[in-house]
Amino acid sequence: MLSRRPTRQVTLGDARVGFVKIGGGKPARDGSPTTPAPVSVQTMTAGYTYDIDACVREIHKLAAAGAHVVRVAVPEKKDTEALKHIIPQVQVPIVADVHFHFQRALEAVEAGVHKIRLNPGNINDREQVIEVIKACKARNLPIRVGVNEGSIIERKDKQKRMKELGAVFSGQKHGYMLAIMIAKLEEYLDIFYEQDFYDIVISAKSMDASLVVDAYTEISNRFDHPLHLGVTHAGPKETGCIRSIAALSGLLVNGIGDTIRISYANDPIYEVEDGLELLYALGLRERKGVDLIACPTCGRIQVDLFTLVQDVRKQLAEKVTVPMKVAVMGCIVNGPGEAEGADVAVFAGDRRGIIYVQGERVANVPEPEILDRLLKECLDFQGRVMRGEAKLGEKKVDIIPPDPIGELGSGWEKIAGGLVEKAAVKPAQLTVGKT
Numbered sequence: 001m002l003s004r005r006p007t008r009q010v011t012l013g014d015a016r017v018g019f020v021k022i023g024g025g026k027p028a029r030d031g032s033p034t035t036p037a038p039v040s041v042q043t044m045t046a047g048y049t050y051d052i053d054a055c056v057r058e059i060h061k062l063a064a065a066g067a068h069v070v071r072v073a074v075p076e077k078k079d080t081e082a083l084k085h086i087i088p089q090v091q092v093p094i095v096a097d098v099h100f101h102f103q104r105a106l107e108a109v110e111a112g113v114h115k116i117r118l119n120p121g122n123i124n125d126r127e128q129v130i131e132v133i134k135a136c137k138a139r140n141l142p143i144r145v146g147v148n149e150g151s152i153i154e155r156k157d158k159q160k161r162m163k164e165l166g167a168v169f170s171g172q173k174h175g176y177m178l179a180i181m182i183a184k185l186e187e188y189l190d191i192f193y194e195q196d197f198y199d200i201v202i203s204a205k206s207m208d209a210s211l212v213v214d215a216y217t218e219i220s221n222r223f224d225h226p227l228h229l230g231v232t233h234a235g236p237k238e239t240g241c242i243r244s245i246a247a248l249s250g251l252l253v254n255g256i257g258d259t260i261r262i263s264y265a266n267d268p269i270y271e272v273e274d275g276l277e278l279l280y281a282l283g284l285r286e287r288k289g290v291d292l293i294a295c296p297t298c299g300r301i302q303v304d305l306f307t308l309v310q311d312v313r314k315q316l317a318e319k320v321t322v323p324m325k326v327a328v329m330g331c332i333v334n335g336p337g338e339a340e341g342a343d344v345a346v347f348a349g350d351r352r353g354i355i356y357v358q359g360e361r362v363a364n365v366p367e368p369e370i371l372d373r374l375l376k377e378c379l380d381f382q383g384r385v386m387r388g389e390a391k392l393g394e395k396k397v398d399i400i401p402p403d404p405i406g407e408l409g410s411g412w413e414k415i416a417g418g419l420v421e422k423a424a425v426k427p428a429q430l431t432v433g434k435t
Protein backbone atom coordinates (compact mmCIF):
# COMPACT_ATOMS: atom_id res chain seq x y z
CA MET A 1 0.00 0.00 0.00
CA LEU A 2 1.34 3.49 -0.89
CA SER A 3 1.96 5.74 2.09
CA ARG A 4 -0.29 8.78 2.36
CA ARG A 5 0.41 12.34 3.36
CA PRO A 6 -1.15 12.92 6.81
CA THR A 7 -3.95 15.49 6.84
CA ARG A 8 -6.75 16.62 9.04
CA GLN A 9 -9.81 14.46 8.53
CA VAL A 10 -13.34 15.44 7.57
CA THR A 11 -16.43 13.26 7.72
CA LEU A 12 -19.60 13.56 5.68
CA GLY A 13 -22.79 11.58 5.67
CA ASP A 14 -25.23 10.44 8.32
CA ALA A 15 -26.37 7.24 9.99
CA ARG A 16 -28.79 6.47 7.16
CA VAL A 17 -26.52 6.90 4.11
CA GLY A 18 -23.34 5.97 5.99
CA PHE A 19 -20.29 8.08 6.74
CA VAL A 20 -17.42 8.80 4.34
CA LYS A 21 -14.17 10.02 5.83
CA ILE A 22 -11.78 12.09 3.72
CA GLY A 23 -8.10 12.31 4.62
CA GLY A 24 -6.69 11.72 8.09
CA GLY A 25 -3.49 10.86 9.87
CA LYS A 26 -3.29 14.06 11.91
CA PRO A 27 -4.95 14.26 15.33
CA ALA A 28 -8.54 15.47 15.43
CA ARG A 29 -9.23 18.78 17.12
CA ASP A 30 -10.00 16.98 20.39
CA GLY A 31 -6.56 15.35 20.17
CA SER A 32 -7.83 11.87 19.27
CA PRO A 33 -5.81 10.05 16.62
CA THR A 34 -7.09 9.56 13.06
CA THR A 35 -5.86 7.24 10.35
CA PRO A 36 -5.98 8.12 6.64
CA ALA A 37 -9.26 6.98 5.13
CA PRO A 38 -9.11 5.10 1.81
CA VAL A 39 -9.14 7.51 -1.12
CA SER A 40 -12.77 7.96 -2.17
CA VAL A 41 -14.31 8.39 -5.62
CA GLN A 42 -16.71 11.21 -6.33
CA THR A 43 -18.75 12.12 -9.35
CA MET A 44 -21.47 14.54 -10.29
CA THR A 45 -24.91 14.00 -11.76
CA ALA A 46 -25.32 15.17 -15.35
CA GLY A 47 -29.09 15.77 -15.26
CA TYR A 48 -31.17 18.57 -13.77
CA THR A 49 -31.48 18.35 -9.99
CA TYR A 50 -35.01 19.75 -10.06
CA ASP A 51 -36.12 16.70 -12.06
CA ILE A 52 -36.46 14.74 -8.83
CA ASP A 53 -37.19 11.23 -10.11
CA ALA A 54 -34.51 11.35 -12.81
CA CYS A 55 -31.98 12.75 -10.34
CA VAL A 56 -32.74 10.00 -7.82
CA ARG A 57 -32.37 7.38 -10.57
CA GLU A 58 -29.03 8.82 -11.64
CA ILE A 59 -27.73 8.92 -8.06
CA HIS A 60 -28.80 5.28 -7.54
CA LYS A 61 -26.97 4.29 -10.73
CA LEU A 62 -23.77 6.11 -9.72
CA ALA A 63 -23.86 4.70 -6.19
CA ALA A 64 -24.41 1.19 -7.58
CA ALA A 65 -21.35 1.66 -9.80
CA GLY A 66 -19.31 2.39 -6.67
CA ALA A 67 -19.38 6.19 -6.20
CA HIS A 68 -18.68 7.00 -2.56
CA VAL A 69 -19.97 10.58 -2.81
CA VAL A 70 -22.25 12.19 -5.41
CA ARG A 71 -22.42 15.93 -6.12
CA VAL A 72 -25.40 17.74 -7.61
CA ALA A 73 -25.65 21.22 -9.09
CA VAL A 74 -28.05 23.63 -7.41
CA PRO A 75 -28.11 26.72 -9.64
CA GLU A 76 -31.74 27.60 -8.85
CA LYS A 77 -34.08 27.57 -5.88
CA LYS A 78 -36.11 24.80 -7.50
CA ASP A 79 -32.96 22.64 -7.31
CA THR A 80 -32.49 23.13 -3.56
CA GLU A 81 -36.25 22.57 -3.13
CA ALA A 82 -35.83 19.26 -4.97
CA LEU A 83 -32.96 18.27 -2.68
CA LYS A 84 -35.43 17.93 0.21
CA HIS A 85 -37.12 15.13 -1.72
CA ILE A 86 -33.99 13.60 -3.25
CA ILE A 87 -31.83 13.17 -0.17
CA PRO A 88 -34.25 10.90 1.77
CA GLN A 89 -34.42 8.57 -1.25
CA VAL A 90 -30.71 7.95 -1.81
CA GLN A 91 -28.08 5.89 0.00
CA VAL A 92 -24.92 7.91 -0.61
CA PRO A 93 -23.68 11.25 0.81
CA ILE A 94 -24.72 14.20 -1.34
CA VAL A 95 -22.71 17.38 -1.97
CA ALA A 96 -24.36 20.59 -3.17
CA ASP A 97 -22.38 22.41 -5.85
CA VAL A 98 -22.80 26.14 -5.29
CA HIS A 99 -21.66 28.98 -7.51
CA PHE A 100 -22.47 32.70 -7.32
CA HIS A 101 -25.54 32.41 -5.03
CA PHE A 102 -24.76 31.90 -1.37
CA GLN A 103 -28.50 31.46 -0.74
CA ARG A 104 -28.35 28.12 -2.60
CA ALA A 105 -25.80 26.90 -0.06
CA LEU A 106 -28.02 27.94 2.86
CA GLU A 107 -31.04 26.27 1.25
CA ALA A 108 -29.04 23.10 0.54
CA VAL A 109 -27.95 22.96 4.18
CA GLU A 110 -31.60 23.29 5.22
CA ALA A 111 -32.52 20.51 2.77
CA GLY A 112 -30.15 18.10 4.56
CA VAL A 113 -27.18 18.00 2.19
CA HIS A 114 -23.99 16.40 3.55
CA LYS A 115 -21.35 18.80 2.25
CA ILE A 116 -21.10 22.10 0.37
CA ARG A 117 -18.73 22.86 -2.48
CA LEU A 118 -17.98 26.55 -2.67
CA ASN A 119 -15.53 28.70 -4.64
CA PRO A 120 -15.38 31.80 -2.45
CA GLY A 121 -13.89 33.53 -5.48
CA ASN A 122 -17.24 33.67 -7.21
CA ILE A 123 -19.21 34.84 -4.19
CA ASN A 124 -18.51 38.54 -3.96
CA ASP A 125 -19.52 39.39 -0.44
CA ARG A 126 -17.31 38.05 2.34
CA GLU A 127 -20.26 38.27 4.75
CA GLN A 128 -22.19 35.87 2.53
CA VAL A 129 -19.36 33.35 2.71
CA ILE A 130 -19.38 33.73 6.50
CA GLU A 131 -23.13 33.02 6.59
CA VAL A 132 -22.54 29.75 4.73
CA ILE A 133 -19.67 28.82 7.05
CA LYS A 134 -21.87 29.45 10.11
CA ALA A 135 -24.71 27.34 8.68
CA CYS A 136 -22.35 24.42 7.96
CA LYS A 137 -20.66 24.71 11.32
CA ALA A 138 -24.01 24.51 13.10
CA ARG A 139 -24.64 21.16 11.39
CA ASN A 140 -21.09 19.79 11.31
CA LEU A 141 -21.00 19.87 7.52
CA PRO A 142 -17.67 20.09 5.71
CA ILE A 143 -17.03 22.56 2.90
CA ARG A 144 -14.86 22.04 -0.16
CA VAL A 145 -13.01 25.25 -0.90
CA GLY A 146 -12.03 25.56 -4.53
CA VAL A 147 -9.34 27.67 -6.13
CA ASN A 148 -9.90 26.18 -9.54
CA GLU A 149 -8.11 27.95 -12.34
CA GLY A 150 -11.33 28.97 -14.09
CA SER A 151 -12.82 30.64 -11.04
CA ILE A 152 -9.87 32.81 -10.10
CA ILE A 153 -8.26 33.75 -13.37
CA GLU A 154 -10.17 37.03 -13.66
CA ARG A 155 -9.26 38.02 -10.13
CA LYS A 156 -5.59 38.74 -10.58
CA ASP A 157 -5.53 41.74 -8.29
CA LYS A 158 -2.32 43.39 -7.25
CA GLN A 159 -2.19 42.22 -3.72
CA LYS A 160 1.16 42.21 -1.97
CA ARG A 161 1.06 38.52 -1.14
CA MET A 162 0.65 37.53 -4.75
CA LYS A 163 3.73 39.50 -5.66
CA GLU A 164 5.70 37.77 -2.93
CA LEU A 165 4.56 34.38 -4.14
CA GLY A 166 5.20 35.38 -7.72
CA ALA A 167 8.84 35.82 -6.78
CA VAL A 168 8.90 32.45 -5.01
CA PHE A 169 7.52 30.63 -8.07
CA SER A 170 9.19 32.76 -10.71
CA GLY A 171 11.36 29.96 -12.07
CA GLN A 172 8.49 27.51 -12.47
CA LYS A 173 6.51 26.80 -15.61
CA HIS A 174 3.21 27.64 -13.89
CA GLY A 175 4.72 30.20 -11.53
CA TYR A 176 2.20 32.98 -12.17
CA MET A 177 -0.85 30.75 -11.76
CA LEU A 178 0.63 29.02 -8.70
CA ALA A 179 1.13 32.43 -7.09
CA ILE A 180 -2.53 33.34 -7.73
CA MET A 181 -3.82 30.01 -6.47
CA ILE A 182 -1.81 30.03 -3.24
CA ALA A 183 -2.52 33.70 -2.55
CA LYS A 184 -6.25 33.22 -3.08
CA LEU A 185 -6.30 30.05 -1.02
CA GLU A 186 -4.60 31.79 1.90
CA GLU A 187 -7.11 34.63 1.61
CA TYR A 188 -10.11 32.26 1.53
CA LEU A 189 -8.88 30.04 4.33
CA ASP A 190 -8.43 33.07 6.60
CA ILE A 191 -12.19 33.64 6.35
CA PHE A 192 -12.83 30.08 7.50
CA TYR A 193 -10.20 30.13 10.26
CA GLU A 194 -11.58 33.40 11.62
CA GLN A 195 -14.85 31.51 12.10
CA ASP A 196 -12.96 28.67 13.80
CA PHE A 197 -13.99 26.39 10.91
CA TYR A 198 -11.56 23.64 9.87
CA ASP A 199 -13.75 20.97 8.23
CA ILE A 200 -12.28 21.92 4.89
CA VAL A 201 -11.34 19.99 1.76
CA ILE A 202 -9.27 21.88 -0.82
CA SER A 203 -9.40 21.62 -4.59
CA ALA A 204 -7.20 23.40 -7.15
CA LYS A 205 -8.23 22.07 -10.53
CA SER A 206 -7.13 23.03 -13.99
CA MET A 207 -7.43 21.48 -17.43
CA ASP A 208 -3.62 21.47 -17.63
CA ALA A 209 -2.41 18.20 -16.11
CA SER A 210 1.06 19.53 -15.27
CA LEU A 211 -0.42 22.58 -13.49
CA VAL A 212 -2.66 20.23 -11.51
CA VAL A 213 0.41 18.28 -10.37
CA ASP A 214 2.33 21.46 -9.46
CA ALA A 215 -0.62 23.12 -7.71
CA TYR A 216 -1.59 20.16 -5.53
CA THR A 217 2.05 19.42 -4.70
CA GLU A 218 2.56 23.00 -3.58
CA ILE A 219 -0.71 23.07 -1.63
CA SER A 220 0.11 19.77 0.09
CA ASN A 221 3.40 21.31 1.28
CA ARG A 222 1.65 24.37 2.71
CA PHE A 223 -1.70 23.19 4.11
CA ASP A 224 -2.80 20.13 6.04
CA HIS A 225 -6.40 19.92 4.83
CA PRO A 226 -7.42 16.89 2.77
CA LEU A 227 -7.30 17.36 -0.99
CA HIS A 228 -9.94 16.70 -3.63
CA LEU A 229 -8.01 15.89 -6.82
CA GLY A 230 -9.28 16.45 -10.32
CA VAL A 231 -8.50 17.72 -13.77
CA THR A 232 -11.33 19.99 -14.73
CA HIS A 233 -12.86 20.11 -18.22
CA ALA A 234 -10.71 17.11 -19.10
CA GLY A 235 -12.65 16.54 -22.30
CA PRO A 236 -14.16 13.43 -23.85
CA LYS A 237 -13.53 10.11 -22.16
CA GLU A 238 -11.04 8.95 -24.79
CA THR A 239 -8.56 11.78 -24.17
CA GLY A 240 -9.83 13.01 -20.81
CA CYS A 241 -8.91 9.64 -19.36
CA ILE A 242 -5.24 10.11 -20.24
CA ARG A 243 -5.24 13.73 -19.09
CA SER A 244 -6.79 12.83 -15.74
CA ILE A 245 -4.76 9.71 -15.04
CA ALA A 246 -1.51 11.48 -15.98
CA ALA A 247 -2.12 14.10 -13.29
CA LEU A 248 -3.84 12.06 -10.60
CA SER A 249 -1.62 9.00 -10.61
CA GLY A 250 1.51 11.18 -10.29
CA LEU A 251 0.04 12.81 -7.19
CA LEU A 252 -1.42 9.67 -5.64
CA VAL A 253 1.81 7.67 -5.87
CA ASN A 254 3.43 10.49 -3.90
CA GLY A 255 0.78 10.20 -1.18
CA ILE A 256 -1.08 13.36 -2.24
CA GLY A 257 -4.87 13.27 -2.61
CA ASP A 258 -7.69 12.04 -0.41
CA THR A 259 -10.70 12.00 -2.72
CA ILE A 260 -10.82 12.13 -6.52
CA ARG A 261 -13.13 13.02 -9.32
CA ILE A 262 -12.32 12.15 -12.89
CA SER A 263 -14.43 14.37 -15.13
CA TYR A 264 -15.53 13.48 -18.66
CA ALA A 265 -17.84 15.00 -21.22
CA ASN A 266 -19.76 11.73 -21.06
CA ASP A 267 -22.00 9.64 -18.81
CA PRO A 268 -20.62 10.09 -15.25
CA ILE A 269 -20.79 6.35 -14.74
CA TYR A 270 -17.44 6.22 -16.60
CA GLU A 271 -15.97 8.70 -14.11
CA VAL A 272 -16.81 6.29 -11.31
CA GLU A 273 -15.57 3.18 -13.12
CA ASP A 274 -12.28 4.77 -14.16
CA GLY A 275 -11.73 6.45 -10.79
CA LEU A 276 -12.16 3.13 -9.01
CA GLU A 277 -9.93 1.34 -11.51
CA LEU A 278 -7.19 3.93 -10.93
CA LEU A 279 -7.34 3.38 -7.17
CA TYR A 280 -7.38 -0.42 -7.62
CA ALA A 281 -4.42 -0.27 -10.00
CA LEU A 282 -2.40 1.75 -7.47
CA GLY A 283 -3.45 -0.51 -4.60
CA LEU A 284 -5.18 2.41 -2.87
CA ARG A 285 -8.47 0.57 -2.49
CA GLU A 286 -9.31 -3.07 -2.17
CA ARG A 287 -10.67 -4.25 -5.49
CA LYS A 288 -14.31 -5.23 -5.74
CA GLY A 289 -15.05 -7.60 -8.58
CA VAL A 290 -12.84 -9.08 -11.23
CA ASP A 291 -9.26 -8.10 -12.02
CA LEU A 292 -9.24 -8.94 -15.73
CA ILE A 293 -5.95 -9.58 -17.53
CA ALA A 294 -5.96 -10.00 -21.29
CA CYS A 295 -3.30 -10.07 -23.97
CA PRO A 296 -3.26 -7.38 -26.67
CA THR A 297 -3.24 -10.10 -29.38
CA CYS A 298 -0.75 -10.34 -32.20
CA GLY A 299 -0.13 -12.25 -35.40
CA ARG A 300 -0.36 -15.55 -33.48
CA ILE A 301 -3.98 -15.09 -32.44
CA GLN A 302 -6.29 -17.91 -33.41
CA VAL A 303 -9.59 -16.97 -31.73
CA ASP A 304 -11.66 -13.79 -31.67
CA LEU A 305 -10.05 -12.56 -28.47
CA PHE A 306 -11.30 -8.94 -28.57
CA THR A 307 -14.93 -10.05 -28.59
CA LEU A 308 -14.27 -12.73 -26.00
CA VAL A 309 -12.59 -10.24 -23.63
CA GLN A 310 -15.42 -7.72 -23.94
CA ASP A 311 -18.04 -10.41 -23.33
CA VAL A 312 -16.14 -11.76 -20.33
CA ARG A 313 -15.73 -8.25 -18.90
CA LYS A 314 -19.39 -7.36 -19.30
CA GLN A 315 -20.73 -10.58 -17.83
CA LEU A 316 -18.28 -10.84 -14.95
CA ALA A 317 -18.86 -7.20 -13.97
CA GLU A 318 -22.50 -8.06 -13.39
CA LYS A 319 -22.05 -11.43 -11.72
CA VAL A 320 -18.77 -11.52 -9.80
CA THR A 321 -18.19 -9.54 -6.61
CA VAL A 322 -15.10 -11.26 -5.18
CA PRO A 323 -11.79 -9.77 -6.40
CA MET A 324 -10.65 -12.80 -8.39
CA LYS A 325 -7.99 -12.52 -11.08
CA VAL A 326 -9.10 -13.77 -14.50
CA ALA A 327 -6.72 -14.11 -17.47
CA VAL A 328 -7.84 -14.32 -21.10
CA MET A 329 -4.83 -15.07 -23.29
CA GLY A 330 -4.57 -15.52 -27.01
CA CYS A 331 -2.05 -18.33 -27.33
CA ILE A 332 0.45 -20.59 -25.67
CA VAL A 333 3.32 -18.07 -25.74
CA ASN A 334 2.28 -16.04 -22.66
CA GLY A 335 -0.84 -18.00 -21.80
CA PRO A 336 0.62 -20.44 -19.28
CA GLY A 337 2.60 -17.73 -17.45
CA GLU A 338 -0.42 -15.46 -16.97
CA ALA A 339 -2.68 -18.40 -16.22
CA GLU A 340 -0.40 -19.42 -13.38
CA GLY A 341 -0.88 -16.06 -11.68
CA ALA A 342 -4.65 -16.01 -12.17
CA ASP A 343 -7.48 -17.67 -10.28
CA VAL A 344 -9.32 -18.54 -13.48
CA ALA A 345 -7.66 -18.49 -16.91
CA VAL A 346 -8.08 -19.45 -20.49
CA PHE A 347 -5.47 -19.60 -23.20
CA ALA A 348 -6.40 -20.24 -26.72
CA GLY A 349 -5.17 -22.27 -29.64
CA ASP A 350 -6.61 -23.10 -33.01
CA ARG A 351 -10.29 -22.24 -32.34
CA ARG A 352 -10.02 -23.83 -28.89
CA GLY A 353 -9.42 -22.72 -25.33
CA ILE A 354 -7.94 -24.55 -22.37
CA ILE A 355 -9.40 -23.35 -19.07
CA TYR A 356 -7.62 -23.45 -15.71
CA VAL A 357 -8.77 -22.83 -12.16
CA GLN A 358 -5.88 -22.02 -9.82
CA GLY A 359 -3.49 -23.92 -12.07
CA GLU A 360 -5.66 -26.99 -12.52
CA ARG A 361 -6.88 -27.69 -16.02
CA VAL A 362 -10.64 -28.09 -15.99
CA ALA A 363 -11.65 -27.98 -19.67
CA ASN A 364 -10.52 -27.90 -23.27
CA VAL A 365 -13.39 -26.53 -25.34
CA PRO A 366 -13.98 -25.30 -28.89
CA GLU A 367 -14.15 -21.51 -29.39
CA PRO A 368 -17.96 -21.14 -29.32
CA GLU A 369 -18.02 -22.73 -25.85
CA ILE A 370 -15.17 -20.75 -24.28
CA LEU A 371 -17.30 -17.86 -22.93
CA ASP A 372 -19.97 -19.97 -21.24
CA ARG A 373 -17.49 -22.40 -19.75
CA LEU A 374 -15.21 -19.64 -18.48
CA LEU A 375 -18.17 -17.87 -16.85
CA LYS A 376 -19.33 -21.12 -15.26
CA GLU A 377 -15.87 -21.73 -13.81
CA CYS A 378 -15.68 -18.14 -12.50
CA LEU A 379 -19.07 -18.41 -10.80
CA ASP A 380 -18.28 -21.85 -9.35
CA PHE A 381 -14.98 -20.52 -8.05
CA GLN A 382 -16.71 -17.47 -6.56
CA GLY A 383 -19.14 -19.81 -4.77
CA ARG A 384 -16.26 -21.81 -3.33
CA VAL A 385 -14.48 -18.63 -2.15
CA MET A 386 -17.67 -17.41 -0.49
CA ARG A 387 -18.18 -20.74 1.26
CA GLY A 388 -14.57 -20.70 2.47
CA GLU A 389 -13.63 -23.72 0.33
CA ALA A 390 -11.10 -21.80 -1.82
CA LYS A 391 -8.76 -18.86 -1.27
CA LEU A 392 -8.08 -16.08 -3.75
CA GLY A 393 -4.59 -16.02 -5.24
CA GLU A 394 -3.75 -19.55 -4.18
CA LYS A 395 -1.92 -21.51 -6.85
CA LYS A 396 -2.58 -25.19 -6.38
CA VAL A 397 -0.31 -26.60 -9.08
CA ASP A 398 2.19 -25.35 -11.63
CA ILE A 399 0.81 -25.30 -15.12
CA ILE A 400 2.53 -27.65 -17.49
CA PRO A 401 2.12 -26.13 -20.93
CA PRO A 402 -0.03 -28.46 -22.98
CA ASP A 403 1.14 -30.23 -26.08
CA PRO A 404 0.18 -27.52 -28.56
CA ILE A 405 -0.72 -29.77 -31.44
CA GLY A 406 -2.56 -32.42 -29.56
CA GLU A 407 -4.44 -30.28 -27.08
CA LEU A 408 -4.71 -26.81 -28.56
CA GLY A 409 -4.99 -27.87 -32.16
CA SER A 410 -2.09 -25.62 -33.14
CA GLY A 411 1.61 -25.36 -32.34
CA TRP A 412 4.66 -24.12 -34.10
CA GLU A 413 5.20 -27.17 -36.27
CA LYS A 414 1.61 -27.09 -37.41
CA ILE A 415 1.74 -23.31 -37.96
CA ALA A 416 5.06 -23.62 -39.80
CA GLY A 417 3.57 -26.31 -41.97
CA GLY A 418 0.66 -24.01 -42.85
CA LEU A 419 -1.77 -26.43 -41.26
CA VAL A 420 -3.54 -23.88 -38.98
CA GLU A 421 -6.02 -21.51 -40.53
CA LYS A 422 -5.08 -17.94 -39.56
CA ALA A 423 -7.65 -15.87 -37.71
CA ALA A 424 -8.33 -12.73 -39.72
CA VAL A 425 -8.64 -9.75 -37.32
CA LYS A 426 -10.23 -6.87 -39.15
CA PRO A 427 -9.62 -3.71 -37.15
CA ALA A 428 -12.76 -2.00 -38.44
CA GLN A 429 -15.05 -4.74 -37.23
CA LEU A 430 -12.81 -6.55 -34.78
CA THR A 431 -14.14 -9.78 -36.19
CA VAL A 432 -12.27 -13.02 -36.46
CA GLY A 433 -13.22 -15.88 -38.65
CA LYS A 434 -12.34 -18.11 -41.49
CA THR A 435 -11.62 -16.19 -44.64
Ligand code: SF4
Binds near residue numbers: 296299331332
Ligand atom coordinates in the same frame (compact mmCIF):
# COMPACT_ATOMS: atom_id res chain seq x y z
S1 SF4 B 1 -0.50 -14.30 -25.72
FE1 SF4 B 1 -0.07 -15.04 -27.79
S2 SF4 B 1 -1.61 -13.98 -29.08
FE2 SF4 B 1 -1.54 -12.89 -27.15
S3 SF4 B 1 -0.07 -11.25 -27.53
FE3 SF4 B 1 1.06 -12.91 -26.54
S4 SF4 B 1 1.90 -14.07 -28.27
FE4 SF4 B 1 0.28 -12.77 -29.13
